Amino acid sequence: GISIGLLAANYNNSYFEKFLTMLSFITASTPTYIAGVLLIVVFSVNFNLLPSIGIGDGGLLDSIHHLIGPALALSVGWTGYIARLTRSSMLETLDQEFIQTEKSFGIPRYYILYKYALKKAIKPIIAVIGLGIGRLLGGAVFVEVIFNRPGLGRLIVDSVNERDLPLVRGGVLVAALLFVVANLIADISYAYFDPRIKQK
Template identity: 40%
Template structure:
């Protein structure tokens, strides 16, 4: 186990280093002068003197290598830099907004679990029945509806017309329901189909026939024996697609005016706020890697035959 953890830490360091290099270079090769964009955003006439002075103030007149080394040195010391627009430390800005994004992502996952598990299990257990066909239709609808359109429809019908839920901002649990449902519906559609296929494969195995021959209750067979093994590919897919979940919060946060990292980084992209963009990508990459590490641990729980020492 210790060897496995050490290997994971090394992978984490290498991944974060590669991400830092890629994001640092990629945002600086975008056409246009960031100093000019930032000056205009602050209502300052971007004269040649003003642009040169601003570039020197921010260190943008240095070579890319020196800029990267300076930035990476600060990151290793816990300093992600300061926003070009607000002037506040980027770490403070991210820590202020990160809980809102994680709350929305967690809400989307809860909605996904509440919808995908019943639909996927019932569709597999009652294959080619009305339950299966109903699940397929729901999955198709969920996968076909764009999140921004679904969000606007929910705002109009359940927020404006019926006044059941608030449609803007973050506060009580009621504020979370519509954004979480918008984010979770598409995931529920995909994972319900994946769970159905996985359950059908597991239900064909010999140990399921043996369990039925022993007279075990069907509910015990489905929930204790079949579901546990069927979850392995579902957990794998979730670990891989977690980055898409975090990316999906950008759209949902914009539609519902949710004060998370998504809207914050969109504004930073348009205003060429390099430190904010770099820090956001690093934080999201770190969260993604940690989630995949957690997925590996869940494997061990779901299937004790998996050995970290042997790498299997």
């Protein structure tokens, strides 16, 4: 998502940028369960490139092959959202005075883009990614059901249906811990990109 946003910002006001923006808008608007069904229909049924259900026979390569579809379904919407956010943040940063000063010194555009602009523009993106872990955990329930995979989300849903309250509490606790750890990592990363936070 960040790479797509960088490309869109770098080629701003071009047909390529309009295509990437439209693609990001479509993917960001696609629910996880719709993305999962479309991936199965296109890549499993029509082209027979990816397995439709299951986790494989236990081998590493086969497990990775079975993981591609669920991973794509889970990430497609989030990728579009991050791409749009990255584009907006990069365009805002590229208009600031210090970027114009770097350009006047004759520094190559790609160096300005990755060395200066991205380091400043990525801070709000990191904050949103940390909060987005909750969305990924929620989408995992649909993905696990559609692709018939065992996982934390499906375990919680099954335990609710079976009224297994201890298992429900344990599953929710693990999900909450994952959310807290993800946000902690995001905060630490945020401090890395903004030294002022370290001083505070």
